[in-house]
Amino acid sequence: MTAEADPDFPPVETIDGTLDEDNRLKADFVDQVLDAVEAGNREEAYRLAQPLHAADIADLFELTPREDRAALAIALGDLLSADVLAEINDWVRDDIVDALPAAQIADLAEQMETDDAVAMIEDMEEDEQQAVLAELDPEDRAVIEDALSYPEESAGRIMQRELVAVPEHITVGQLIDYLRENQDLTTEFWEIFVVDPAHRPIGTCQLSWIMRTPRNISISDVMKREQTLIPVDMDQEEVALRFQKYALISAAVVDDAGRLVGVITADDVVHIVQEEAGEDILRLSGAGEGDINEPIADSYKARVRWLIANLGTAMVASFIIAQFGAAIETMVALAILMPIVASIGGNAGTQTLAVTVRALATNQLTQSNTVRSIWREVRVAVLIGATVAVIAGLGAGLVFTNWTLGGVIAAAILFNILIAGLSGVAIPVFLDRLDQDPAVSSSIFVTMITDSMGFLIFLGLAVFAGLAG
Amino acid sequence: MTAEADPDFPPVETIDGTLDEDNRLKADFVDQVLDAVEAGNREEAYRLAQPLHAADIADLFELTPREDRAALAIALGDLLSADVLAEINDWVRDDIVDALPAAQIADLAEQMETDDAVAMIEDMEEDEQQAVLAELDPEDRAVIEDALSYPEESAGRIMQRELVAVPEHITVGQLIDYLRENQDLTTEFWEIFVVDPAHRPIGTCQLSWIMRTPRNISISDVMKREQTLIPVDMDQEEVALRFQKYALISAAVVDDAGRLVGVITADDVVHIVQEEAGEDILRLSGAGEGDINEPIADSYKARVRWLIANLGTAMVASFIIAQFGAAIETMVALAILMPIVASIGGNAGTQTLAVTVRALATNQLTQSNTVRSIWREVRVAVLIGATVAVIAGLGAGLVFTNWTLGGVIAAAILFNILIAGLSGVAIPVFLDRLDQDPAVSSSIFVTMITDSMGFLIFLGLAVFAGLAG
Numbered sequence: 001m002t003a004e005a006d007p008d009f010p011p012v013e014t015i016d017g018t019l020d021e022d023n024r025l026k027a028d029f030v031d032q033v034l035d036a037v038e039a040g041n042r043e044e045a046y047r048l049a050q051p052l053h054a055a056d057i058a059d060l061f062e063l064t065p066r067e068d069r070a071a072l073a074i075a076l077g078d079l080l081s082a083d084v085l086a087e088i089n090d091w092v093r094d095d096i097v098d099a100l101p102a103a104q105i106a107d108l109a110e111q112m113e114t115d116d117a118v119a120m121i122e123d124m125e126e127d128e129q130q131a132v133l134a135e136l137d138p139e140d141r142a143v144i145e146d147a148l149s150y151p152e153e154s155a156g157r158i159m160q161r162e163l164v165a166v167p168e169h170i171t172v173g174q175l176i177d178y179l180r181e182n183q184d185l186t187t188e189f190w191e192i193f194v195v196d197p198a199h200r201p202i203g204t205c206q207l208s209w210i211m212r213t214p215r216n217i218s219i220s221d222v223m224k225r226e227q228t229l230i231p232v233d234m235d236q237e238e239v240a241l242r243f244q245k246y247a248l249i250s251a252a253v254v255d256d257a258g259r260l261v262g263v264i265t266a267d268d269v270v271h272i273v274q275e276e277a278g279e280d281i282l283r284l285s286g287a288g289e290g291d292i293n294e295p296i297a298d299s300y301k302a303r304v305r306w307l308i309a310n311l312g313t314a315m316v317a318s319f320i321i322a323q324f325g326a327a328i329e330t331m332v333a334l335a336i337l338m339p340i341v342a343s344i345g346g347n348a349g350t351q352t353l354a355v356t357v358r359a360l361a362t363n364q365l366t367q368s369n370t371v372r373s374i375w376r377e378v379r380v381a382v383l384i385g386a387t388v389a390v391i392a393g394l395g396a397g398l399v400f401t402n403w404t405l406g407g408v409i410a411a412a413i414l415f416n417i418l419i420a421g422l423s424g425v426a427i428p429v430f431l432d433r434l435d436q437d438p439a440v441s442s443s444i445f446v447t448m449i450t451d452s453m454g455f456l457i458f459l460g461l462a463v464f465a466g467l468a469g
Numbered sequence: 470m471t472a473e474a475d476p477d478f479p480p481v482e483t484i485d486g487t488l489d490e491d492n493r494l495k496a497d498f499v500d501q502v503l504d505a506v507e508a509g510n511r512e513e514a515y516r517l518a519q520p521l522h523a524a525d526i527a528d529l530f531e532l533t534p535r536e537d538r539a540a541l542a543i544a545l546g547d548l549l550s551a552d553v554l555a556e557i558n559d560w561v562r563d564d565i566v567d568a569l570p571a572a573q574i575a576d577l578a579e580q581m582e583t584d585d586a587v588a589m590i591e592d593m594e595e596d597e598q599q600a601v602l603a604e605l606d607p608e609d610r611a612v613i614e615d616a617l618s619y620p621e622e623s624a625g626r627i628m629q630r631e632l633v634a635v636p637e638h639i640t641v642g643q644l645i646d647y648l649r650e651n652q653d654l655t656t657e658f659w660e661i662f663v664v665d666p667a668h669r670p671i672g673t674c675q676l677s678w679i680m681r682t683p684r685n686i687s688i689s690d691v692m693k694r695e696q697t698l699i700p701v702d703m704d705q706e707e708v709a710l711r712f713q714k715y716a717l718i719s720a721a722v723v724d725d726a727g728r729l730v731g732v733i734t735a736d737d738v739v740h741i742v743q744e745e746a747g748e749d750i751l752r753l754s755g756a757g758e759g760d761i762n763e764p765i766a767d768s769y770k771a772r773v774r775w776l777i778a779n780l781g782t783a784m785v786a787s788f789i790i791a792q793f794g795a796a797i798e799t800m801v802a803l804a805i806l807m808p809i810v811a812s813i814g815g816n817a818g819t820q821t822l823a824v825t826v827r828a829l830a831t832n833q834l835t836q837s838n839t840v841r842s843i844w845r846e847v848r849v850a851v852l853i854g855a856t857v858a859v860i861a862g863l864g865a866g867l868v869f870t871n872w873t874l875g876g877v878i879a880a881a882i883l884f885n886i887l888i889a890g891l892s893g894v895a896i897p898v899f900l901d902r903l904d905q906d907p908a909v910s911s912s913i914f915v916t917m918i919t920d921s922m923g924f925l926i927f928l929g930l931a932v933f934a935g936l937a938g
Contacts, residue, residue, distance in 0.1 A: 020835075023711065027836035053695075055714045063837040087714070089833070179681045189677045190659060190718060207676035208658045212648045226522075242492065244743060245524045245556070247736040249659060249718060266735035267716040273739055274713060277746030278827045281753065285823035286816060292828045292842050300852045303820050307857050307886075310816045314809040315864070321808070325801045332794045335804035339790070339811065340783040343920065347755060347779045351772050354754035358747045359761045364558070366489075367496035368532040373761050383769045388776050395784070417776075451812065 018052065025056060030063050037068065037075050045075040054083035062092050062293065070099040082108045086116035091293035094123055102128065106135030109144070113188075114161045115268060118147040122157065155239050156232040158272070159253045159262030162186035165193040166219060168202060173215030190250045190265060194223045199259045201229060201252045229254050232261055237276045241363055243269045280361055283439035284354065286310070306444075313448035317342070320452050324459040331468035333400050334459060337409055341458045344388060345416035345450035352377050352424025353446055357439050360432050374425050381421025389414040404465050412458035420450045487521065494525060499532050506537060506544050514544040523552035531561050531762060539568040551577045555585035560762035563592055571597065575604030578613070582657075583630045584737060587616040591626065624708050625701040627741070628722045628731030631655035634662040635688060637671060642684030659719045662729055663692045669727045670698060675718075698723050701730055706745045710832055712738040749830055752908035753823065755779070775913075782917035786811070789921050793928040800937035802869050803928060806878055810927045813857060814885035814919035821846050821893025822915055826908050829901050843894050850890030858883040873934050881927035889919045 018029050029048070036044035049057055057079055064072050073080050073096055085093055085108055097105055097120060109117040109132065121129055121144060133141050143161055150156025164185060166175055175192065179185065192210065194203040203223030213222050228246050230239055230253045243251065243266060253262040279289055288294075288302025321328075321338070328335045356373070359365035365373055389410040397406025427445050428438030462468055487498050498517070505513035518526055526548055533541050542549050542565050554562060554577055566574055566589060578586040578601065590598055590613060602610050612630055619625025633654060635644055644661065648654065661679065663672040672692030682691050697715050699708055699722045712720065712735060722731040748758055757763075757771025790797075790807070797804045825842070828834035834842055858879040866875025896914050897907030931937055 022707065022832065023714070024832050024835045025837065030837040053715065055716075059832075062833065063835065065838075065841060087716070176680055180683060185681070187677055187681060188675070190675075206657070206659075207680060208656055211645055211676060211680070212654070212656060214649060238491065240739070240743075243736070244739050245492070246522065247524075247556070247739075249734065249736055265718065266739060267712070267718055270709070270713050270716075270735060270738055270742055273742045274709075274746060274831065277743060277750075278831070281746075281750045281823045281827060284750065284754075285819045287820040287823045290824060292824060292833060292838070292845065296845065296849055296852070299824075299849050303817070303849065304853045304856050306820070307813055307816060307853060308860065310813060311809065311857060311861055314812045317808055317812075318805050321805045325805065328804050329798060329801050332798050335797050335807075336787050336790045336794065338804075339786055339808060339920070339924075340780065342808065343783045343786075343916075344776055344779060347776060347916075348772070350754045351756040351775070354750050354756045355759060355761060355768075358750060362743065362747070363491065363493050363528075364531065364761060366493045366532065368494065368499040369761070372534060376761065376765065380765055380768050380772065383765070384773045384776060387773050388780060391777065392780060447812075447816075451808070455808075 019056070025059050025063060030060065033060065034064060034068060034072070037071050042075040042077075045072070046077065046079065049076055049079055052079075054081060055087045057081075057084045058087035058089075061096065062089050066095060069095050073099060082111035082116070085120055086112055089291065089293045090119075090123060091291070091295065093120060097124060098128075102131035103135050105132045109136060110140050114143055114147060114262075115158050117144055118157055122148060122152065150233060151235075153236045154232070155230045155234045155236065155253050155264060156262070158236055158239070158268055159230075159232070159264050161262050162188070163193060163252075163260070163263045164189050165195045165199070165201075165260055167197070168194045168218075168220040168223070170219050171215060172210055172213045172217050172219065172222065175210065175219060176215070189263075191263075192219075192223075193252050193260055193263075194219055195260055198257075200257075201227065201254065201260045203227065204252065206249075227252065229258075230264060232256075236272050237361075239264060240269050240272045240276060244273070245363075276361070280357060280439045283437065284357060284443055286443070309444050310447070313444060313451065316448060317451040317455055320455045321459065324455075324463065327459060327463050327468040331462070333402070333405060334462055334468060337396060337405075338455055338458050340392065341409065341412045341416055342451045342454035344392075344413055345420045345454045346447055348381065348384065348417045349420035349424040349446040349450045350443065352381075352421050353428060353442055356425045356428045357442065360428060360438055365429065370429055374422070374429075377421045377425040378418070381418050384421075385414040385417035388417065402467075404467055405462070408461045408465050408467065409458065412454065412461055415457050416450060416454045419453050420446070423449045488525070494528050494532060499529065502529060503533060503537060503541070506540050511544040511546075514541070515546065515548065518545055518548055521548075523550060524556045526550075526553045527556035527558075530565065531558050535564060538564050542568060551580035551585070554589055555581055558760065558762045559588075559592060560760070560764065562589060566593060567597075571600035572604050574601045578605060579609050583612055583616060583731075584627050586613055587626055591617060591621065619702060620704075622705045623701070624699045624703045624705065624722050624733060625731070627705055627708070627737055628699075628701070628733050630731050631657070632662060632721075632729070632732045633658050634664045634668070634670075634729055637663045637665070637687075637689040637692070639688050640684060641679055641682045641686050641688065641691065644679065644688060645684070658732075659734060660732075661688075661692075662721050662732070663688055664729055667726075668729055670696065670721045670723065670729045672696065673721065696721065698727075699733060701725075705741050706830075708733060709738050709741045709745060713742070714832075745830070749826055749908045752906065753826060753912055755912070778913050779916070782913060782920065785917060786920040786924055789924045790928065793924075793932065796928060796932050796937040800931070802871070802874060803931055803937060806865060806874075807924055807927050809861065810878065810881045810885055811920045811923035813861075813882055814889045814923045815916055817850065817853065817886045818889035818893040818915040818919045819912065821850075821890050822897060822911055825894045825897045826911065829897060829907055834898065839898055843891070843898075846890045846894040847887070850887045853890075854883040854886035857886065871936075873936055874931070877930045877934050877936065878927065881923065881930055884926050885919060885923045888922050889915070892918045 020026050033045050033048050192205045193201050196202050203225045204227050205223045209222050228251050230251050232253050232255050250263055250265045252260050255261045286306030290299045392413050393406040393410025396409045397403045423446050428442040431438045489495050502514050502517050661674045662670050665671050672694045673696050674692045678691050697720050699720050701722050701724050719732055719734045721729050724730050755775030759768045861882050862875040862879025865878045866872045892915050897911040900907045
């Protein structure tokens with residue numbers, strides 16, 4: 001049988017009947033496991049989950065209802081490994097960790113890489129955290145306490161301490177011998193860091209360069225001196241941008257004195273980019289930072305705060321409408337049409353806002369092109385505004401057989417889209433200059449402006465045109 | 470001088486006065502270069518840009534106004550390298566590529582890794598593409614034509630062909646000798662793939678494992694047999710999810726017959742995740758896929774389509790208001806308050822929508838937890854709805870000294886937030902089941918529902934409560 005004639009060769013490793021075509025656990029399989037857990041049949045649950053990859057066991061916990069997770073954890077026993085906990089959603093891990101004794105968490109933490117252990121321990125309550133730290137052996141405790149001393153979401157929290165650093169005078173042969181002889185060195189590394197006597201990095205060697213070089217060549221002739229160093233207190237979002245900009249696979253982390261203290265690898269950065277880009281959508285929509293696993297009380301708090309702020313801006317808009325009460329009484333068509341002007345303006349503003357927030361987050365929009373970008377959005381807004389205004393004006397004129405009304409709504413829509421475009425780019429840029437996160441509060445301001453101005457311009461023009469009151 | 474006493478040690482490589490603290494090119498520096506270009510002083514522009522990293526030269530082009538990019542390209546000459554073009558924004562690259570002769574593009578393509586060359590060539594017009602392909606040497610042309618035969622945004626487009634594959638019977642020593650002796654092998658690789666005689670991958674070795682192993686050990690004793698294989702036609706979004714789920718640094722790409730054809734590395738995946746997550750924000754906001762470098766005509770087309778759809782949904786809402794014209798004439802307070810109900814509903818819907826779209830995009834929301842997620846959103850909506858309803862009801866009751874009106878607006882807000890929560894999760898889930906991208910069209914539907922239902926419930930209840938008309 002040749003390779004070409006083998007249609008059954010599985011292109012992706014799959015466990016029969018467990019994963020669907022998108023590599024997600026099948027609902028049937030999850031139900032099977034949960035039925036076994038519910039029936040008290042731990043052996044069956046264990047048997048089913050045993051062939052799974054750690055990342056899929058993590059998914060299994062995420063797909064299990066909150067109240068059944070403790071029972072699943074008990075049934076799976078040692079399958080709930082350090083690798084599983086490293087892959088699991090933060091909220092779900094909190095649930096599981098809460099149910100485990102401190103000694104068991106400490107055991108798991110000792111098997112994890114530093115960054116994963118820190119991610120697990122940093123979210124725990126202060127007293128539980130202390131209990132776990134007390135159970136760790138002194139060396140691991142020191143490493144984790146050191147990591148916890150850096151700000152949340154900084155390079156110091158996400159870096160691994162396990163790395164290989166060598167002085168520059170050794171040869172390729174000496175390096176390989178050193179790696180073979182020292183069995184307590186880490187086995188997972190992608191680059192060798194070359195350091196000076198003060199432990200400051202002076203170059204990096206990809207392993208592939210070393211493997212292609214004869215034994216007698218000096219490391220200093222193989223290494224690349226130009227490298228991207230990550231300060232230990234750098235925010236993870238900034239770290240991700242560096243990795244993206246310079247297409248890095250791993251990078252050295254240095255302390256204030258420039259000494260090598262850790263390494264960050266691209267697989268961790270993939271997680272961070274996913275997380276940070278997701279946060280931008282959620283913040284822009286006022287949904288806090290929550291995912292579907294967030295406790296309801298937290299979701300409630302984050303979202304209700306936003307909607308109350310929104311109630312405030314809607315009241316400003318209502319106040320403006322109230323000034324035109326007499327006009328509306330005279331001509332009820334104004335009340336019928338006014339939400340169109342506000343709605344179109346709001347949506348146009350959101351479009352510009354989304355483009356601007358992304359450009360700021362990816363460092364594409366800087367001082368050099370701010371004026372140009374604003375001007376660009378204004379030109380787009382004029383084109384869009386003119387198109388939508390003509391359609392809406394013709395529509396309103398025909399339906400109400402009143403061409404003055406058609407002209408008023410057309411003019412109001414054009415102006416409001418212009419205002420939306422301008423504020424959609426200017427407000428996030430301004431907030432960014434003030435070192436505020438533009439994704440968090442821009443849309444409240446932009447919506448307030450497009451709602452209020454929409455009503456004001458439309459109703460104001462109607463009165464001015466002599467349509468009513 | 471000790472390391473600790475050296476406060477001037479730069480923690481990140483910087484070129485004096487060129488980069489700001491966020492690693493972006495300073496506006497002053499960009500102006501200096503552009504002034505030199507404008508003054509016809511090519512040598513000065515070249516001198517300024519020469520110390521820059523390729524990624525920063527790419528940024529320089531992005532920050533240059535569109536009409537000046539050709540002049541900058543001429544001034545920088547050979548500084549416009551393959552690496553620069555690989556790092557540059559797609560739209561900006563199109564501008565530059567349009568200005569270069571086919572032979573020069575072919576030269577640059579030959580220096581690039583396959584995936585970067587494909588990214589450059591795939592966006593060109595058909596006839597220019599053919600011209601460039603004709604200039605390539607036959608081997609490179611075959612590779613790029615092969616890549617172009619796969620669907621856009623598939624693994625086949627983003628993989629590199631340069632990789633190291635060996636049979637399983639060789640030893641670590643033989644592998645290292647093979648790497649040292651074959652100077653035409655790629656120098657950039659992170660894993661060795663072990664293949665069977667039909668060139669199908671049977672295992673992978675991280676280079677670090679090989680370097681830590683004595684020469685006489687067989688590769689088959691070092692390699693890991695369990696590996697994630699990427700089918701060549703898999704969508705890049707799915708590829709990114711695999712990398713994230715299994716924390717991969719690199720992965721083998723296989724064709725339909727299971728043969729090893731390429732490799733994808735985590736640095737490319739970082740770009741993809743950034744791009745895909747960004748697309749979700751932009752699509753959810755109806756801004757197409759555009760960034761600030763997109764040509765105005767393209768931005769116009771993407772956005773105006775959305776706003777015209779939005780005009781349609783706003784007209785549905787207006788039609789509903791029109792049914793209550795008599796009520797509004799009797800009680801103008803209804804016109805004043807009705808936008809509040811619609812606005813709060815729209816925002817609550819957007820919150821749920823953002824959470825749901827992210828959960829779908831990251832494979833967190835599957836058939837197993839759909840019902841649970843809907844039920845979760847309903848409970849959050851009840852809590853939020855009750856809170857906002859009480860505040861708005863008390864406010865309206867006090868301002869208009871009309872407690873029936875207060876009760877009506879409170880009930881309308883509560884109902885509308887419930888509807889918003891339900892549709893915010895149900896609509897994207899439903900679209901996802903139909904294999905539609907939930908980020909693209911969900912928000913049009915959700916907004917239409919929250920607007921229309923907001924007006925209908927509020928005005929309907931007002932009439933029912935005998936307030937008006």
